[in-house]
Amino acid sequence: MSGQDTRIVAAARGWIGTPYRHQAACRGAGCDCLGLVRGLWREIKGAEPEQPPAYSMDWSEPARDEALWRAAARHLLAKDLAQEAVGDVILFRMREGSVAKHLGxxxxVGARASFIHAYSGHGVVETALSAPWRRRIVARFAFPEEG
Structure with missing residues (x-):
């Protein structure tokens, strides 16, 4: 595990307890799953590379547009799904056939696999990366290394 991976997880754990707030990205005040990743980017990397457009709860579903996946691929490093590592950003498809739009x-990893995410009705929590969650993972990314 690299120093950056350790910092990412420590920073993410600092967001635990932040209330769920759609489109927000402020530790302690509120965030959604994208806001959590945006906030971690600011803490680890600095200024965000782009601002997301306003989005609704059902964004990109009617057009079947994988907007979140494309945005992640623009700024994060795509990984093979089997290359699981602490600090990875994982993208979920919450229902079969729907667009991927949840991040953690x-x-x-291993026997104590878990992920941190902002979940509607729960806020930012650390959750066991159980089989039902694992089945929903469609992409895995890493934050770019510093430098």
């Missing part, structure tokens, strides 16, 4: 950060 891997906090533990």
């Amino acid at each position: 950060v891997v906090a533990g």
